[in-house]
Amino acid sequence: MTETTSGRGYHHGDLRAALLAAARELLAEHGIAQFSVAALAKRVGVSSAAPYRHFADRQTLLTAVAADAADRLREQIEAAVADAGPDPVDRLATAAGVYTRLRIDEGIGLDVILQPGLDDPSYTDLHEHTRPLMDTLMALTLDAVGPQEGYRRALVLLEDVLALAHGYSAMQRDGAFSHHQYTSADLEAKSRAAAAVLAGAEPDPDRNPVHL
Amino acid sequence: MTETTSGRGYHHGDLRAALLAAARELLAEHGIAQFSVAALAKRVGVSSAAPYRHFADRQTLLTAVAADAADRLREQIEAAVADAGPDPVDRLATAAGVYTRLRIDEGIGLDVILQPGLDDPSYTDLHEHTRPLMDTLMALTLDAVGPQEGYRRALVLLEDVLALAHGYSAMQRDGAFSHHQYTSADLEAKSRAAAAVLAGAEPDPDRNPVHL
DNA sequence: GTCTATACCGGGATAGAC
């Protein structure tokens, strides 16, 4: 339980919020694998010890980052979907595009939100942020497959769409497109178009999730 | 230009080859972002200085790893495709599945092969390994789209398929599937099935590559 | 609430012994 730090301070009114904002920049640039508390402190302009006044340790900080990321991702998807047309395939594809762009521009993705080690029961406050995100994604997917199709087809499709959207952002971060110099908007468009193909295809009755 | 080390030595007949093999294990476990020469040396059972007898520095070693990875990926794809049926969509989908499985099990992927900084002209020996891989993938994709379709559709489809295959492996590595406990064979199947959907769908005449 | 200073660790890389 980190202190809330809503009062005014010396260098910052709210260092905690400043750290979370800077964390998004760091994640966008280097990914969670290279994330360091020291680099975060340097970016905010405080000493390397300062973050430990607000977060017990690195893992606690990353948990707060994950909760923040889940909220932002859900909000941005819901906003974009609200502007999309009524076609349910198009709405799911829009969400895929937003995922790809946000992961590139703000480092916000499932790797941050579902970090290994963050799935155990002790992180219930985090789960209160991740569950609404997953509910939103599942609702969009169920609409896209149509009411006569079941959860099984929706689960498979959601995995496919997320793998695609995650993959486009990962290839950008991994430098696989370095000679193309795609922008995040380019990749959002690619991700969206490909997701529409996946979601629009006729269901294959032989395909089931590997696990229920 | 690293020395070839084909002669017999003290601890190993061929430390260079042993290092490349162990690098695949490390990459499979932790990804290239966490790769360290020291951990590699420890795994092989030599001192942390020993690798520097065979590779000038970390970057040179990773370049050799990349060339090795490109060869293995191409070989495994060609072998799997040879066993696949004649349907060109199925052949491309098979390649996607192999990519996903190899990246999970051996850490071999585009992030290793196309590392940022390895695209400049000085790495011509590496390019002699990457080009045949890309040629193989492009040929499979051109077959899948059919002769009447052009390169543009094939380029888009290949990006989509690679993003999907890369994405499934990335989500596994990033822990996004940790509660499912999928095996690499499970994810190979998912990747293959979804790639078949992408490749089998009717082409959308409005879709072009963002850049030629 | 943030600072400086410090302990400790792991990784990159070099020097020189064997």
Place this chain on the structure above:
DNA sequence: GTCTATCCCGGTATAGAC
């Protein structure tokens, strides 16, 4: 051809001053 020893750097985390 590999070893030990060493240096430098950056990251995690704590202690104590202001």
